[in-house]
Amino acid sequence: MKKGFITLHVNGDAHEVLVSSQHTLLDVLRGTLKLMGTKEGCTTGSCGVCTVNNGRGEAVLSCLTPALEWADQSITTIEGLEKNGCLAPIQQAFVEYHAVQCGFCTPGVIMSAQAVLNLTPAPTEEDINDGLAGVICRCTGHIKVKEAIRHVGEFGTAP
């Protein structure tokens, strides 16, 4: 079993963590760093609740990627979206549009939505559909989720 220290930059903070080849990025986020906002679901990449953003702002399934591959990389989790104690526009929009119900998938859905906005600041319907295709939200049917993303895409701010 390969094992070693890596440096992970999570939400702007550098963390030196001991990881083995058995650990996923999700194991490190939740188990080592206790960043419990990112949820563990199926662990096979089919539900999307573990989605985080990589250094380029893209959506990544943290349950599927080995932690060792993330040496010196930057990651943003749901805990890293707030700025100066204020929710990010997409987070505030999720509250206002009732795009949240049970909330278990919400961190993964918001990080997927944030990735859409990172890559296409004024997303089309197709961009939104593509960006959310990797997450399942049984409660909302994604209907109000899409409304929240459209709002931030159009105005750049929360309602």
Place this chain on the structure above:
Amino acid sequence: MSKPEDLSVIGRRQPRLDGFEKVSGRSVFTDDIVLPGMLHGRILRSPHARARIIRIDVSKARALPGVKAVVSNVDAPDMLFSEKQPLLAKGFVHYVGEEVAAVAATDPLIAEAALDLIEVEYEVLPAVTSLRRAQQPDAPQLHEWAAGNVALTHEKDFGDPDAAFAASDLVITDEFRSPVQHNTLAELHVALADFTNPDKLHMWTPTQGAPMYQMALARAFGLETSQVRIVYGNVGGAFTGRGRAKPHHFIAALLSRVAGKPVKIKATGDEEFIMFRGSGETQYRFRTGVTRDGKIRALEADVTFDAGAHAEWAMILWLPAPYLNWLYKVDAVRYRGRFVYTSTVPKGSHHGGIFGRLSAGWMQHLNHVAEELGMDPAEFHRKNAIDPGHHALDGSDFASCGLKECIDRVVERSGWKAKYGKLPPYRGIGIGIGAQASGGKNAANDTSAAMLRVADDGVVTLYTGIPDMGQGSHTVMAMIAAEVLGVEPEDIRIVGGDSDITPFDWGAFSQRGTFTTGNAVKLAAEDARAQLAGIVGPLLGVAPTDLEFAHRRVWVRGSTPDATGRSFSFREAIGKAFNGVQGLAIMGRGSFNSPRPSGSLAYSFGAQVAEVEVDPESGAVKVIKVTAAHDLGRALNPLAVEGQLDGQVFSGMSQVLYEECRMDGGQILNPSRLEYKLPRTYELPEVEYILVETIDPYGPFGAKEVGEGPIVVTMAAVANAVANAVGEMLPQIPMTPWRLLRVIRHRRNHGLGPGD
């Protein structure tokens, strides 16, 4: 009853009060809780659908460093999960996934490795892995007490069905089947047990309600109910999948007791698909008698449910009988139901209970009846629909009923008359109707209680046991309390989900949350308000009943809230009570139980129209639009109501078009959320909602349920739309491309187009 203009909070589009926690990653779910010394539990499950256990040897697992407890039925207390069901397999296994042994270790990977070291020798026996096979005369008998594998039967007649059928001009029979379906909850099944003190079992777990879990665990471990504490802060969806404690709850407690440490058991993604209690296979035969002019005389349903290996959810067997006579004015109703054992995991139901799947078939059948009569199905439903004040054959009374209005409004908004029978080939439109009880009282005690405390700073704390599984119950309870006390929802803090603290509440079952718990919360708030009014009234020189509470103020009725000397702010009023001579600490209490001996006080009604397009080459269905009208009494929080409708349209179309556990020899072939198909964003239809407010006399501020009624109707409307698109009733859900292609090709081979 208050007039709408008198309400300041109710009816407002109120965002969730826990929204900040949920969008910021601060919400704590069970898996986020790590207790000192906590161990990780894993369960060894049967790989066979039916087998005799020859030998279990756990010695190697026990010797693995890091393993702190191993339990199986050779060396653990002889515990029962239910009356005829051992907690850990004893002598036999009856389904793939049955719990055989379990391990608790310091690390999940050690626990997993220990499972591989448990030796179990099986003698495989012939299994019965489908409902059809279970009913064949030569099928193996699975339990000694169940001849023909029939666990239970239920027969119910209302009126005289034989006479009513005899008096009918036309009698039509149709058959239908629904598959094994999984709840696919966002938060996978998880239980964290701390049973280190033998006098108290603490359990953190997502649930639809604490009492059923407390009672079952107390019985199993020889405790009093109050010695079991269930903590359920955030619940990641339920959809009928968290109604009762499952074996992993008991096993986590048992491992914790044996190891003397807290133990967490969490299902893996594929394990979730073998330990669930979703819908089983179900067979239906519907028969309806009508007069030539379209009046329904008799309704009959014969339903055979797959119970799985144990009749855990026998209560679903009783549910169709009353449902059959809630919608139409009929002369008679007949129900025949049976619960049949198979060598599969015990079954219950999925989102929509048994009503959604039943309606996907029943409403196609009634559509068929209407078309045989040459009637427009929308007119057929309307002609037979009940009115307010209707007294049904089963004894149900409908004080409020907006069924006809729902039908009229979806017909109008969907453009039904311009489209039905006039759409191009392979485009279809379908209508469905439905009803749902707000709290289907099945026992004398169907109680919800609530407590409310007002602190000296005016902050109100509401204690409620109703779980918030996403439906927004905590926010709506805060709105109800705020409306009564004349404060804002943000002024109400909810303490919920801890059976050591929160008062008795059966929980979120049978659509009882808003109605039953809502009434309890309203009573608690009224109690607190009356206490406050008793202090404030004399200070303002009026009787306590002559006060108004709103906008965070208390004032003399008939004056204005800001009239100097004739009003207080809510906080000032609380200060008068708290710091006055009486030193009164305001605490309200409320308890609600329907005064009816059984059955509900209120029923919601709905009608929906779905429009679909079927690709005749691929068989794929695109749902274009769903128009939904729901009589929910009053929309307490229209924003949350829309959220409920969104989720039910999504889940309803999903169950009709996609969802199916593909089974082979008792094994599930598609145990993941990629292979068990759910709609993704690009498959969602346009939706339009019409909220019909009939202001029910028994509901809190007139409200009835909206959490399950709509999905039942979505399933009916989508099923009928697809049937309309291809040209015939479809005998099975889900209506997958493969199944639709067979119908389309068969019809083409017989020279029939979709409209023939």
